[in-house]
Amino acid sequence: MPNLLKELKELLDSRAFERRQVVLSSGKTSNYYFDGRKVSLNPKGAYLIANIICDMIRNDNVNAIGGLTMGADPIVGAVGVAAFEQGMNMSLFIVRKEAKKHGTMRLIEGPALQAGQRVVVVDDVITTGGSIIKAVQAVREVGCEVVKAIALVDRQEGGAEALLEMGVKVEAIFTAADFGL
Numbered sequence: 001m002p003n004l005l006k007e008l009k010e011l012l013d014s015r016a017f018e019r020r021q022v023v024l025s026s027g028k029t030s031n032y033y034f035d036g037r038k039v040s041l042n043p044k045g046a047y048l049i050a051n052i053i054c055d056m057i058r059n060d061n062v063n064a065i066g067g068l069t070m071g072a073d074p075i076v077g078a079v080g081v082a083a084f085e086q087g088m089n090m091s092l093f094i095v096r097k098e099a100k101k102h103g104t105m106r107l108i109e110g111p112a113l114q115a116g117q118r119v120v121v122v123d124d125v126i127t128t129g130g131s132i133i134k135a136v137q138a139v140r141e142v143g144c145e146v147v148k149a150i151a152l153v154d155r156q157e158g159g160a161e162a163l164l165e166m167g168v169k170v171e172a173i174f175t176a177a178d179f180g181l
């Protein structure tokens with residue numbers, strides 16, 4: 001395993017996983033929780049995530065990268081900085097859970113996406129895929145093409161299959177099985 005991946009795996013393993021009973025956003029219960037923010041909001045974690053994702057999208061001709069708030073927020077910001085540093089020209093966006101009810105009334109924040117743009121959707125974790133699906137629907141609504149979705153961890157609970165049914169391939173950096181879950 002390349003060095004960046006190895007370092008990210010160690011960081012996730014030591015900081016992001018909690019072995020306890022939890023209720024997930026789908027309402028299902030689980031005996032573990034992956035708190036991606038513990039690593040995406042850690043400077044070294046953000047650096048590793050950003051550079052790994054840049055490698056994963058380098059040849060995809062991507063115009064924009066973004067995702068549903070708030071799992072995606074720190075990932076999107078970090079990827080934007082790394083992409084800029086590496087001369088990759090792309091726009092960033094964050095999809096709100098609901099359109100803003102005053103001011104701009106926007107659902108998608110950031111420089112306006114254009115119809116025909118090629119976008120990548122990111123999230124920290126995928127369980128049912130519901131969060132990534134919301135982001136995919138929002139960007140498709142404005143005419144963008146979703147090239148793929150990237151998650152730090154795929155819990156392998158049907159999300160990737162649900163996305164594939166919508167024509168979106170999920171590339172997970174790690175799966176739950178990589179952590180013995």
Ligand SMILES: O=P(O)(O)OC[C@H]1O[C@H](OP(=O)(O)OP(=O)(O)O)[C@H](O)[C@@H]1O
Pocket residue numbers: 025026068069070071072123124125126127128129130131132159
């Ligand atoms: O594949 P899914 O079933 O959608 O589950 C994964 C989502 O759950 C978490 O977000 P959460 O819903 O807890 O919201 P938050 O990011 O605003 O905390 C996580 O950040 C993912 O976005």
Ligand SMILES: O=C(O)c1cc(=O)[nH]c(=O)[nH]1
Pocket residue numbers: 023024025026032033034035036125126127128155
């Ligand atoms: O399904 C979820 O809500 C979920 C699972 C998980 O491990 N981590 C997380 O942030 N959300």
